[in-house]
Amino acid sequence: MLTDLGRVGRWLEDTQLRVDQFDEERMEAFLIARHEAGQRWIPGSRAMVPLLTYLRETGIIVAEPASASPLETLLEQYRSWMVRERGLALATVLRYEKTARRFLREQATIEDVFAPAALTGADINAFLLRECDRVSAGSAKGRVAELRSLLRFLYLQGIIASALGTAVPPVSGWRLAGVPPTMTAADIQAVLDGCDRSTAVGVRDYAIMILIARLGLRSIEVARLELPDVDWRAGELIIRGKAGRQDRLPLPAEVGEALVAYLSTGRTSDGARRLFLSCRAPRRPIRADLVGDVVERACRRAGLPAVGPHRLRHALAGELLRKGAGLVAISQVLRHQDLATTALYAKVDLTSLRRVAQAWPGGIR
Template identity: 75%
Template sequence: MERERGLAAATRLRCRNTARRFLAEQAMPGGVLAPGALTGQDLNAFLLRECARVSAGSAKQRVAELRSLMRFLHLRGAIPLRLDAAVPPVGGWRLAGIPPLMSAADVQRILDHCPREGGVFVRDFAILMLLARLGLRSIEVSRLRLDDVDWRSGEIAIRGKGRREDRLPLPVDVGEALVAYLSEARHQAGTRCLFVTDRAPRGPIRADLVGDVVERACLRAGLPKVGPHRLRHALAGEMLRQGSGLMAIGQVLRHQDLATTALYAKVDFTALRAVARPWPGTEAA
């Protein structure tokens, strides 16, 4: 999963945990496991138990994780048949919901209420600017290195999902926030990572710290707590309101599939009203 697919450590951990639970349930008395005796019924029974305790989104992850395990066992010769095809899908419709969005005013309020003095506050403001202006994911923020910022060309390299690397223009205000952070909080952790922890032992930040930064910023601004991904959604919604096309939004957010970007077309209510047909019987009114 790491070498061939480039999956993140958290994803690999979830796959291992699912595999461990499934295989432990299939073990016979004495802890002996006979993978060759697995059947589609065993897979269905496990998924039914999992679906009873988790959300629909988590159930879909269990399906993907169980299929991955079955493919691995078949390639290693532990099971004679490809049982990954026997894992049933979880019911769900893509693009069925409306993505939760924050207003541009609320995003600006979060930025305005972030102090600009003190090492940790300067760092947090730089992180918030990357989230709000470039729509970075938490893991992408934590992976940034000093060498990723090309000051001469005004670009920043982003390492996203599946070892994908993109280059984005560096907005002036984001660059200024990074300069303020690097000027005040020089790196003394022996690492080339851009963002480091504020307390000793100093080292690269983890992705979950980005979520803590956003939550603290929401509390200071007097807003309900949200996650970093909400700022990514807010950027897409604001670009749409400003007239940007889905292709441009997909390029900024680095979506591999344009269908993912199409989800944001559902929140452009002004444009949708222009193409919506009147309800039958209401034309006269």
């Protein structure tokens, strides 16, 4: 919030406005100004609510908050529907809401009049075409799912007369068409060795990365780990995965030793249930994006190109395959629900593929 407060302060100075004039309307103007300036990170409207609340509680802003606009009212209903009826995770709700806000602003507002009932298939196609020009194929596929969710909600609420969700065109892209990027075992070890385990931060970062490198945990799974999830007697680790799924994985000695070293740094002094906490005050559970920062910093220390945590997960699958593990076993370690997802890693086993490859017809190649 302090970072946002600084940005708002500079914007108020540039626009010659007083702090007590900052309200919902000027908050929207601030966000639009950052967007037009080409800023890479722009907070959403909900991220600015704590700032407005604080300014009102301290008496800096004395005016009552303006009544919610029709767009904000509809988005609030959509948010509640996603949580109550669909049971979506908070991160998914925020992503879907962000796309819904942009789509409704651009396609359902005609001459400053909010009219979602007038939406047509042409509006959907126009929005998707713009999205496909600026994002990757994978992100564009995400937009399709997000749009279909919004249009399903609008239809069920009687806001639109037709089930326009069926009019959302799919984005071309072939599953398993690429080769998963990976890393060598030597690179993985170099990244792990780059952690300075003489410091509390280094001990924590090493424990985080070894969970990913040896057990293939996702970032969110690392962030969700709680103290009772480590079953020391059984030598198992409980993983809280997608859609509330829980799995048990064996706890290798190397991983267990790293966790013991981290817990010995005094991390439990505040009584928090989460396993991994921030190292600076206030001590609080880490977020999933911190896991990505930890891996990127470790890569730079090792002199390697910065990669995300999922690259270590790919590397684990490739290493298991090279050591003779079957796809079913790899699928169980990575906790894939569909074996076809694991089959993608067969492409990285070039040695085995050469043994089964057919001769090129018509001569040597």
